Amino acid sequence: xxxxxxxxxxxxxxxxxxxxxxxxxxxxxxxxxxxxxxxxxxxxxxxxxxxxxxxxxxxxxxxxxxxxxxxxxxxxxxxxxxxxxxxxxxxxxxxxxxxxxxxxxxxxxxxxxxxxxxxxxxxxxxxxxxxxxxxxxxxxxxxxxxxxxxxxxxxxxxxxxxxxxxxxxxxxxxxxxxxxxxxxxxxxxxxxxxxxxxxxxxxxxxxxxxxxxxxxxxxxxxxxxxxxxxxxxxxxxxxxxxxxxxxxxxxxxxxxxxxxxxxxxxxxxxxxxxxxxxxxxxxxxxxxxxxxxxxxxxxxxxxxxxxxxxxxxxxxxxxxxxxxxxxxxxxxxxxxxxxxxxxxxxxxxxxxxxxxxxxxxxxxxxxxxxxxxxxxxxxxxxxxxxxxxxxxxxxxxxxxxxxxxxxxxxxxxxxxxxxxxxxxxxxxxxxxxxxxxxxxxxxxxxxxxxxxxxxxxxxxxxxxxxxxxxxxxxxxxxxxxxxxxxxxxxxxxxxxxxxxxxxxxxxxxxxxxxxxxxxxxxxxxxxxxxxxxxxxxxxxxxxxxxxxxxxxxxxxxxxxxxxxxxxxxxxxxxxxxxxxxxxxxxxxxxxxxxxxxxxxxxxxxxxxxxxxxxxxxxxxxxxxxxxxxxxxxxxxxxxxxxxxxxxxxxxxxxxxxxxxxxxxxxxxxxxxxxxxxxxxxxxxxxxxxxxxxxxxxxxxxxxxxxxxxxxxxxxxxxxxxxxxxxxx
Numbered sequence: 124x125x126x127x128x129x130x131x132x133x134x135x136x137x138x139x140x141x142x143x144x145x146x147x148x149x150x151x152x153x154x155x156x157x158x159x160x161x162x163x164x165x166x167x168x169x170x171x172x173x174x175x176x177x178x179x180x181x182x183x184x185x186x187x188x189x190x191x192x193x194x195x196x197x198x199x200x201x202x203x204x205x206x207x208x209x210x211x212x213x214x215x216x217x218x219x220x221x222x223x224x225x226x227x228x229x230x231x232x233x234x235x236x237x238x239x240x241x242x243x244x245x246x247x248x249x250x251x252x253x254x255x256x257x258x259x260x261x262x263x264x265x266x267x268x269x270x271x272x273x274x275x276x277x278x279x280x281x282x283x284x285x286x287x288x289x290x291x292x293x294x295x296x297x298x299x300x301x302x303x304x305x306x307x308x309x310x311x312x313x314x315x316x317x318x319x320x321x322x323x324x325x326x327x328x329x330x331x332x333x334x335x336x337x338x339x340x341x342x343x344x345x346x347x348x349x350x351x352x353x354x355x356x357x358x359x360x361x362x363x364x365x366x367x368x369x370x371x372x373x374x375x376x377x378x379x380x381x382x383x384x385x386x387x388x389x390x391x392x393x394x395x396x397x398x399x400x401x402x403x404x405x406x407x408x409x410x411x412x413x414x415x416x417x418x419x420x421x422x423x424x425x426x427x428x429x430x431x432x433x434x435x436x437x438x439x440x441x442x443x444x445x446x447x448x449x450x451x452x453x454x455x456x457x458x459x460x461x462x463x464x465x466x467x468x469x470x471x472x473x474x475x476x477x478x479x480x481x482x483x484x485x486x487x488x489x490x491x492x493x494x495x496x497x498x499x500x501x502x503x504x505x506x507x508x509x510x511x512x513x514x515x516x517x518x519x520x521x522x523x524x525x526x527x528x529x530x531x532x533x534x535x536x537x538x539x540x541x542x543x544x545x546x547x548x549x550x551x552x553x554x555x556x557x558x559x560x561x562x563x564x565x566x567x568x569x570x571x572x573x574x575x576x577x578x579x580x581x582x583x584x585x586x587x588x589x590x591x592x593x594x595x596x597x598x599x600x601x602x603x604x605x606x607x608x609x610x611x612x613x614x615x616x617x618x619x620x621x622x623x624x625x626x627x628x629x630x631x632x633x634x635x636x637x638x639x640x641x642x643x644x645x646x647x648x649x650x651x652x653x654x655x656x657x658x659x660x661x662x663x664x665x666x667x668x669x670x671x672x673x674x675x676x677x678x679x680x681x682x683x684x685x686x687x688x689x690x691x692x693x694x695x696x697x698x699x700x701x702x703x704x705x706x707x708x709x710x711x712x713x714x715x716x717x718x719x720x721x722x723x724x725x726x727x728x729x730x731x732x733x734x735x736x737x738x739x740x741x742x743x744x745x746x747x748x749x750x751x752x753x754x755x756x757x758x759x760x761x762x763x764x765x766x767x768x769x770x771x772x773x774x775x776x777x778x779x780x781x782x783x784x785x786x787x788x789x790x791x792x793x794x795x796x797x798x799x800x801x802x803x804x805x806x807x808x809x810x811x812x813x814x815x816x817x818x819x820x821x822x823x824x825x826x827x828x829x830x831x832x833x834x835x836x837x838x839x840x841x842x843x844x845x846x847x848x849x850x851x
Contacts, residue, residue: 125258131176138169160208163200170197179260184247187263188240195235195242195274198316202228202281205313209284209306215291216284224280231274239268278317285310387481391417393474407460407481409452417477421462424450439466439474447484459488504602507592512537515597524583524604526576541571541585573602581606653677702827704739704850705747707775707782713744714751715773726766727759732774739850740782742827750820750831754786754843757816761790761841781829781849787842792835801833820845 142165149158174194181187206221235242247265254260285306387404391397398417409424418432425431431448438444446462464479504521506514517525517532525532525540532540573583582605590597656670715722715729722729755771762769774785793801804818824831824845831845 127176127179127255127258127260131172131179135169135172135176138165138172142166142169156211157208160204160211163204164208167197167201167204171201178262181250181261181263184250184263184265187250187261188244188247191243191263192235192241195232198274199228199232202277202313205281206284209288213288213292213306216288220280220284220287224277224284227273227277227280231270231277234268234270234273238270239266242268242274243271244268275317278313281313282310282317285313385483389420389479389481391477391479393417393477394469404481407458407483409450409458422448424452426451426457435462436474439477440468440472442466442468444479457485458483459485504604506532506540506600506602507590508537508598508600510596510598514540521602524602525573540574541583570605573604582609702741702743705742705744707737707740707747707784707847708733708735710742710744710747711751711773711775711784714748714755717748718752718755722755722759722771725759725762726769727762728770729755730770730772732772734776737775737777737782740827740847741850742847746823747827750823750845751784751786753816753820757843758786758788758790761788763790778846781846783844783846785842785844787836787840789840792839792841793833795835798833798835802831 142162145158145162145165149156149162171194174190174197178187178190178194181190203225206225209216210218210221231242239245240247244263245266245268247263249264250261251264252259252261289306289310385403385407387401387407389398389400389404398420400420404420408420422428422432422435426449435446435448438446443465444463447459448462449457449459451457461482461484462479463482464477466474466478467476469475499518501518502520504524505516505518506521507516509515514532514535514537517527517529519529522529522532527535568584568586571583571585572580574580584603584605586601588599590599656674659669711731711733715731751773755773758771762771768789770789772785772787774787776783802817802821821831824847827847829845829847831843833841833843835841
């Protein structure tokens with residue numbers, strides 16, 4: 124026996140063993156088509172090795188022709204297995220290309236038996252011999268079959284199909300490595316078959332297939348796949364055993380945890396009518412022993428009996444259920460029981476296996492009842508929303524505040540009650556408000572508007588916090604109706620307006636001398652011009668040019684007197700606020716002109732630094748004049764007795780926030796602790812003051828959207844500043 128007679132049978136036997144193993148795996152387990160493909164391929168490779176060994180030992184041309192004719196059968200099976208396996212495992216090649224390769228190979232098999240002595244030769248004339256490492260092997264020589272290219276074209280299509288599959292498999296796909304191994308091994312085998320055929324066409328001894336690297340790679344590939352599957356199966360067995368041990372430990376731990384937490388565990392196999400439960404479940408449900416029937420064990424002590432059982436059967440039609448009912452123990456105690464778990468259903472949607480836990484929720488129910496009683500008795504309106512903004516609970520005060528019944532409030536959207544919560548912009552406001560809520564702590568108050576059932580909008584104050592009720596996040600709102608408070612604030616504002624009007628009247632009374640001086644000048648000018656006109660007409664009635672000039676002066680002077688009287692009447696009347704664009708420099712100049720005589724009487728020098736080109740501000744000129752007159756009078760009152768230091772400065776300029784007006788004096792300043800208090804009603808630094816002037820000033824400035832403040836200057840003196848917003 125030589126080495127050829129030893130190696131070729133060994134390779135064939137290895138292939139048959141691997142094929143048999145893959146076939147057994149395919150037949151005994153789930154029908155995985157990959158194992159079927161590998162079994163056919165292994166059997167085909169083994170058969171090819173045996174046919175090749177027979178061809179090496181053929182003695183006559185007829186025997187060689189018969190061996191080669193039978194050889195094409197396993198080759199056809201191998202090609203079909205390769206194409207089908209690659210298409211099944213990866214599926215990235217062209218189906219048309221695969222079908223063409225298989226069709227040509229089947230056609231070649233038919234031609235193998237229908238033409239010549241076989242597909243390779245039309246006739247075999249002689250048998251040649253060649254030495255392979257000391258062993259002579261036979262090879263045929265003769266006339267080639269003209270149909271032989273059909274098989275080679277099939278092989279070329281198989282090569283193209285394998286290359287196409289390798290190219291199309293994504294690089295990131297998990298099957299990429301498997302495609303490289305499987306397609307690469309089979310590609311090498313098909314290329315070897317092509318090379319063997321080419322050697323026959325050239326009249327050379329063909330290359331061996333049985334011991335070629337491609338056949339060895341094919342056998343190693345099949346063996347590696349089998350080892351991988353065996354290792355995978357072994358690993359699965361180990362994991363299964365470990366999983367079973369973990370399940371047992373977990374089951375024991377669950378039993379211990381359930382007993383420690385006073386939880387009842389049970390399982391109901393509906394199809395087999397079997398019911399199992401732990402001892403804690405007996406105690407919770409008030410049973411002395413296991414009855415083995417779900418209805419009797421779960422609802423034997425239920426207060427509503429059959430009614431609760433029917434409701435429970437409806438609940439377990441869902442995959443996850445939760446059911447709550449009340450029982451009465453043998454000792455007369457009433458307890459609330461909660462059943463919670465999951466359900467496995469059969470193909471008809473009926474419950475097959477029901478698993479559950481039993482909890483005693485009596486304490487929670489009692490606490491919830493106490494909480495509900497407290498909420499109903501609360502004087503404030505309380506609303507509980509879910510995070511989507513839907514009302515889940517409203518107390519009696521809330522129903523009274525919004526004009527709905529408690530039942531009607533439940534399920535309403537927040538936008539129907541809080542107007543700022545409705546619409547796209549309102550939803551953003553609602554979400555911003557909710558996101559800022561604190562957990563279990565009422566946040567700061569926010570003024571919004573509520574909507575009553577009749578459509579009336581009313582002011583409300585809202586506080587909210589995040590809470591967890593029944594294991595779900597909720598938003599609790601405390602709502603206070605501000606209608607009465609706003610009414611009181613409006614009445615107080617009207618009182619402040621009255622006080623401001625009284626302050627203006629009082630101020631005008633004190634400025635009567637200044638107003639008389641303002642009116643005396645235009646009246647004296649009118650009188651002088653009228654007397655001059657009389658003299659001119661008496662002297663020369665025809666001289667009318669000078670009379671016209673005098674009459675023009677009389678009209679202008681009279682208009683000025685009318686303006687002074689108009690300002691006096693406006694300040695005396697209680698008119699509604701009339702905001703219009705104003706030049707703040709004009710307001711300052713009018714105010715200083717109005718107080719000019721009073722400043723002269725007080726021996727006060729008023730120095731103005733007014734920035735030209737200031738933007739306009741929106742305001743009521745009369746009220747702003749009142750503020751400036753009050754500030755100027757306060758500055759005059761703070762001046763020292765030294766005539767050289769009795770100076771008041773008024774300055775206007777553009778600030779970062781609008782237009783600023785400053786009134787500064789050279790007095791002794793304001794005590795530090797009084798810088799803010801002087802704007803509070805009835806707080807004053809004057810011995811004879813009422814403490815209302817600066818309070819009225821702050822009210823007016825705030826009504827104009829501005830602010831007013833006081834500060835001390837160095838080395839002496841004080842300054843009061845006010846900022847007014849620019850007119851848009």
